[in-house]
Amino acid sequence: MGEIQRKVRVELGPDSYDIVIGRNLRQEVQDFVRGAGFSNKALLLTDSNVGPVYGEKVVSWLAEAGLVAALVTVPAGESSKSLSVAETVYTECIKAGLDRKSPVFALGGGVVGDLAGFIAATYMRGVPFVQLPTSLLAQVDSSVGGKVAVNHALGKNLIGAFYQPKAVFMDLEMMETLPAREISTGLGEVVKYGLIYDADFFAYLESHIEEILSLKHECLSHIIARSCEIKAAVVSEDEKEAGLRRILNFGHTIGHAIEKETGYARYNHGEAVAVGMVGALKLSIELGLLAEEVLPRTERLLRALKLPVRAEGCTVDDMYEDIFHDKKTVGGRVAWVLISAIGQTVCRSDVPESAVREAMAYCLAD
Structure with a gap:
């Protein structure tokens, strides 16, 4: 057995x-x-x-x-x-x-x-x-x-x-x-689950970095199971993406733009999402939704898990254009998934262009 x-x-x-x-x-x-x-x-x-x-x-x-x-x-x-x-x-x-x-x-x-x-x-x-x-x-x-x-x-x-x-x-x-980079790309999505749904899980990740990176089976089965539980809980309430399921797109609006601008070659999905989450957190702070300390805390965790927090090879103008071609954009309005605290999401489609551009500029390497 x-x-x-x-x-x-x-x-x-x-x-x-x-x-x-x-x-x-x-x-x-x-x-x-x-x-x-x-x-x-x-x-x-x-x-x-x-x-x-x-x-x-x-x-x-x-x-x-x-x-x-x-x-x-x-x-x-x-x-x-x-x-x-x-x-x-x-x-x-x-x-x-x-x-x-x-x-x-x-x-x-x-x-x-x-x-x-x-x-x-x-x-x-x-x-x-x-x-x-x-x-x-x-x-x-x-x-x-x-x-x-x-x-x-x-x-x-x-x-x-x-x-x-x-x-x-x-x-x-x-x-x-699996190559180490492939482990990290999965960890981008794992961090996302903590940010959108479960502050305790986010803290668990912060305190188990060594065990995670060395693929300790107990630790691995816990983070996989908890990630699946969170995704399953969201999906079972909203199988066809009418509402709640949108929160799973946290970090993906900017992340998809980064993937597109770099020809799907420079960053793999989890890496692009990691940078996209940094952008979404910056946007959440700019709109007065989120305490500032969440951003450096998340960047520390992402870096420790060998994920990028800034993207290269993109421009704000091109990325801003890209977000309107995303499947999740309806009637020319981008549905942003933001957070008000670790574990609490807010969906907004009234985000001003200036704030979006500022957040994008923040998550691009100088």
């Missing part, structure tokens, strides 16, 4: 599912597969980083549980989140003889999860979807909440759906091969 350390239930009525966090989850995955009512063929989607290390291992886990899984590997990186790559994967689904009860498994980071989820949501109008996220960012962010998508040349995640997995298995042993 594997060692289950945590289980988080995502409550979404008939679409509810469990997130299982532990080590060597082979038995748990197999027990789930045997009881799930799947047909005997499956697709295991992975990428060129994760596939060579864990692909065959997971194929053999599934084979022992009675599933013949076609292993399909896409190139690692954001460029695989496209309709043209999706089409090659549909072809593999058809060639492998997948039917409406054949599950699609995602083994990898957020790109693989988004692509596999998009395939699962659309192949034969929807087949079962199971997540095996291997990166910290995917575990705490994209594997919870059911947003699946591919990118278009004119913008990220513009073609997608809300589609919930049947289960999520997070095997901490698979994280041991």
Whole structure:
């Protein structure tokens, strides 16, 4: 048996599912597969980083549980989140003889999860979807909440759906091969959960930096589970992003602009969000919502977790233009997620341009 350390239930009525966090989850995955009512063929989607290390291992886990899984590997990186790559994967689904009860498994980071989820949501109008996220960012962010998508040349995640997995298995042993930068990128989103929802969790992060960076399993399973609990609590109240779920976008308005201005190459997602959170905190202070000491405190934590607090290669003018092309901008008004204290969010769409520009200038390197 594997060692289950945590289980988080995502409550979404008939679409509810469990997130299982532990080590060597082979038995748990197999027990789930045997009881799930799947047909005997499956697709295991992975990428060129994760596939060579864990692909065959997971194929053999599934084979022992009675599933013949076609292993399909896409190139690692954001460029695989496209309709043209999706089409090659549909072809593999058809060639492998997948039917409406054949599950699609995602083994990898957020790109693989988004692509596999998009395939699962659309192949034969929807087949079962199971997540095996291997990166910290995917575990705490994209594997919870059911947003699946591919990118278009004119913008990220513009073609997608809300589609919930049947289960999520997070095997901490698979994280041991992650590069340090990939750990930090996930920690950007982890810090976000503390800022928007849970002051005690934020303080826990501040006091456990060494344990977090050295991937101590107890500590890791706690921060993953708490992040998933927070995201699950928000998503279960607002599955389709009508209101509360917007708070998960804290730091993302400026973060997405930074990603775009640097060609999605200089900063990965968690790094851009870290700088975006610094900007959002600065904006919160400028508008008189937030005490000033929260900003240096957060910058200290981000730096300790090896995350940037300033971005290079961007201009305020270009970033200001970008925020109006974000999916979350409605009727030309940007919906800003700000905070009034650690753990308390405020949504505002009446923020003056001068304040936004000042906050952007603050989080850009001189």
